[in-house]
Amino acid sequence: MSDLASLFRETFGADRLRRNVPLAPMTTFRVGGAAEWLVETRSSGEIVAALGLATRAGAPVTILGGGSNVLVADSGVRGLVIRPRGGEIAQVDAEHVRADAAVTINGLVRWTINHGCAGLEAWAGTPGTVGGGIFGNAHFGGRVIGDLVTEVRLVSRGGEVRDVPRDEMAFGYDRSRLQDTGEVLLSAVFAVSRGEPAALRLTARASLAFRKQTQPLESPSAGCIFQNPDRSRGDAVPAGIPWSAGALVDRAGLKGTAIGGARVSPAHGNFIVNDGTATAADIRRLIARCRDEVRRQFGVELREEIVYLGDVAD
Numbered sequence: 640m641s642d643l644a645s646l647f648r649e650t651f652g653a654d655r656l657r658r659n660v661p662l663a664p665m666t667t668f669r670v671g672g673a674a675e676w677l678v679e680t681r682s683s684g685e686i687v688a689a690l691g692l693a694t695r696a697g698a699p700v701t702i703l704g705g706g707s708n709v710l711v712a713d714s715g716v717r718g719l720v721i722r723p724r725g726g727e728i729a730q731v732d733a734e735h736v737r738a739d740a741a742v743t744i745n746g747l748v749r750w751t752i753n754h755g756c757a758g759l760e761a762w763a764g765t766p767g768t769v770g771g772g773i774f775g776n777a778h779f780g781g782r783v784i785g786d787l788v789t790e791v792r793l794v795s796r797g798g799e800v801r802d803v804p805r806d807e808m809a810f811g812y813d814r815s816r817l818q819d820t821g822e823v824l825l826s827a828v829f830a831v832s833r834g835e836p837a838a839l840r841l842t843a844r845a846s847l848a849f850r851k852q853t854q855p856l857e858s859p860s861a862g863c864i865f866q867n868p869d870r871s872r873g874d875a876v877p878a879g880i881p882w883s884a885g886a887l888v889d890r891a892g893l894k895g896t897a898i899g900g901a902r903v904s905p906a907h908g909n910f911i912v913n914d915g916t917a918t919a920a921d922i923r924r925l926i927a928r929c930r931d932e933v934r935r936q937f938g939v940e941l942r943e944e945i946v947y948l949g950d951v952a953d
């Protein structure tokens with residue numbers, strides 16, 4: 640096993656690989672420990688190179704996008720955290736736009752609106768990056784982002800780069816093949832059509848207003864904690880209760896419940912908010928309380944939408 644630091648020095652130059660970097664400020668939950676090693680890559684080529692060096696050094700790799708759907712363990716993340724940054728957006732042809740993994744969804748929305756490309760405007764206000772959005776097939780207003788994707792460029796953990804069409808991505812509710820294969824998204828191509836920027840801007844503003852009305856955006860959170868129940872996975876919700884994780888948490892009387900600095904948002908039953916003092920352990924315990932209570936009262940097994948990074952045992 641080679642030394643990760645010297646491998647990075649040779650390929651990336653001095654100072655690009657950092658040790659013991661606090662991850663909390665890189666997440667919207669604002670909790671969790673440090674990355675043992677962190678590199679902020681500036682291009683797809685650097686992501687591929689970083690993966691290769693980690694493999695040579697025998698270091699486990701974790702990808703961090705916008706940090707808006709993760710809970711980082713208090714003890715941090717061992718090995719190498721790759722945090723793609725920057726990235727480019729380019730018009731492929733009249734009907735397609737390519738965006739790198741690190742591009743934010745909001746940046747992509749702005750770009751497409753300004754270039755008169757319709758299709759992504761309703762996603763305004765979705766935190767995170769193209770990479771994280773495709774990993775979890777982000778959803779909004781009954782739509783999933785995978786529906787807009789025509790092709791993605793992936794790199795396997797072994798370093799093989801491939802272009803993969805949408806129908807091989809195994810997109811489902813909160814699902815993509817990346818969750819099974821560990822492949823890393825480098826870029827994605829989105830289908831667009833011609834649109835009038837002024838009209839697209841109105842749709843974007845309506846999405847932002849809806850979020851402001853329904854989500855507790857003033858406190859740190861990771862968005863929805865749980866996936867909604869799903870008939871296709873055998874879930875059954877008692878009559879009279881909406882098929883929504885937030886409604887189940889609410890009906891179980893859990894809104895406002897707090898453990899340490901973590902609280903189930905009084906405004907939205909599927910959000911846990913951090914009052915600024917929460918630890919990952921507080922949040923994890925509160926998640927367990929919600930799951931237990933919803934199971935006991937309604938017989939429904941809630942599954943997390945958020946992703947745990949680092950050692951889940953702390």
Ligand SMILES: Cc1cc2nc3c(=O)[nH]c(=O)nc-3n(C[C@H](O)[C@H](O)[C@H](O)COP(=O)(O)OP(=O)(O)OC[C@H]3O[C@@H](n4cnc5c(N)ncnc54)[C@H](O)[C@@H]3O)c2cc1C
Nearest residue numbers: 702704705706707708767768770771772774777778824862
């Ligand atoms: C206030 C708020 C509102 C939200 N509203 C919504 C919403 O309406 N709809 C919705 O679906 N989600 C919502 N979310 C959750 C979050 O915005 C999305 O899940 C988002 O797509 C996560 O992207 P990210 O870049 O932040 O991913 P991260 O949180 O950084 O990572 C999530 C997962 O993706 C993986 N990942 C990241 N980049 C890559 C890559 N390039 N290749 C492979 N894997 C990668 C990570 O390893 C991790 O497992 C909300 C969150 C917040 C805080």
